[in-house]
Amino acid sequence: MNAPRPTHAPALAPEAIGAAASRALLRELAVWPKPGLVSHRDSGSHRDMDAATLRASALTLRPFFTALAAAGQGGAAMDRLRAIGLQAEAAMLRATGGVNTHRGAIFGLGLLAAAAGSGAAPAALGRVVAARWGAAIGRGPVPLFSHGSQALRRYGAGGARAEAMAGFPSVYEIALPALRRAASAQEGAVQACFALIAQVSDTNLLHRGGADGARFAAAQAADFLATGGVHAPGWQARAASVHDAFVARHLSPGGCADLLAMALFIDALAGP
Template sequence: MNVALKWQSLPGRALHAERLGHLASLCLKLEVKTYPKPGLVSHVDNGAHRDMDAELLCRSADTLAPFFCDLAAAGAGGAGMDRLRAIGVAAERAMLAATEGVNTHRGAIFGLGLLCAAAGYRNAVSVRKSLGRLVSERWDEDILSGPVSLRSHGAVAARRYGAGGARAEAADGFPSVYDIALPALHAARELAPHDEEAVRVQTCMRLIADVTDTNLLHRGGPEGLRFAQASASAFLTAGGVGSSGWRRRAADVHHAFVARNLSPGGSADLLAMALFVDRLDF
């Protein structure tokens, strides 16, 4: 069957895009409403950040909702990377205006934005493929060949230390989401079936332990990355959120990150992406 015959009506696609935009924004706010996350901003404290707090991050997430909606609608319309990139640039400008110049969600605009576009496309053509696979199939070459942000701390660290970074992650279909975060998320629900915050903490720790987070490389170099991964791994090996006293132990890890000015912002973005995909994928 010609997939063009299966495209939804414009009103249906617009409604779906709006829902996707709000879901993406909600997932960003759920990431904020998670404590203890090592070194990261939460509703409890500002972690290793002096320039942002939970209120600012939630304001940023609300500001980005209509842009995530636009990305979903563009994906539903079969847009190429040039169109998606233009929406992303507009989203970043709106974010910086809302936060008075603080980079709260540049990485999430990129990663969650691509997933929104893929979700819009998938719904429009009724294809049963994972969002990550669709991102890779439709836009991988353009992701890798597109302009490199000179302002991104993560991109600078990726170049300096030879790490793959966000672009390689996206072009490959978000393996850190599908192979690390989602299995951790589902396993954590067995450990803490009635505590979604605990589930998010466990998933965040697993991401920190297993991902080469370029934000950690930027702040602490290879030594900081090794410390962060070892600390998160030790928490998980001791039972994670399935063990007694886990909140105190997670808080201790958090405070150790803050003392070293470490913040795994890439893992935070991946957590939000995993929450988004978990709601939508099969």
């Protein structure tokens, strides 16, 4: 019989949690190839940002992730977390000259940082988010002009809000298993990225490419995985070819990038 998953872990200081969240964003940036996404190799499908932009954003957000962890440690309600998130977003925009680099990560990774601050074990962070703040997330304001809200209205995609309310199933059921089955951390991150693209309804893809673009992206990722993914010889060239195809169509799975960063964060907290 399998032992029950722990729901609590030795308490981490909010500063350690904030540092881990910022590092997760930097680790996501370092992953390559990631179809359509910014890396140290190129800017993917983005003309308004590059690796330096995302690095500046990730470093700027560290104290806000720390504040969110401290708020979770203190039992804060969603209104307090939302206020810190808005401060983080304003700081991000100042650091990037008005470019939205990590709005989705501020939301999702911020909630996980708050859950970690509460003392929850890495395996339980998503469940804690859903139980403690899920109802308030569902009642919260929906931005009228965000890419996610537009995709929700047009395509019925739930986006980041639905993912958080459900306890981040895409992170725990898709990204983390793929991440942990590979021979190296870099290979695992690529495999997890492709697994997310193949299975998640990404509102960024829907915004950029519509339903046809989202179907193309999912099919390309699924084909990469079906032919062995990172476990097959020559995987780097095949993954790079998918990246080029995304760039040619201006497709960028930014939501999947956020979910990948969340998986990297949870995996780091879980340790070896």
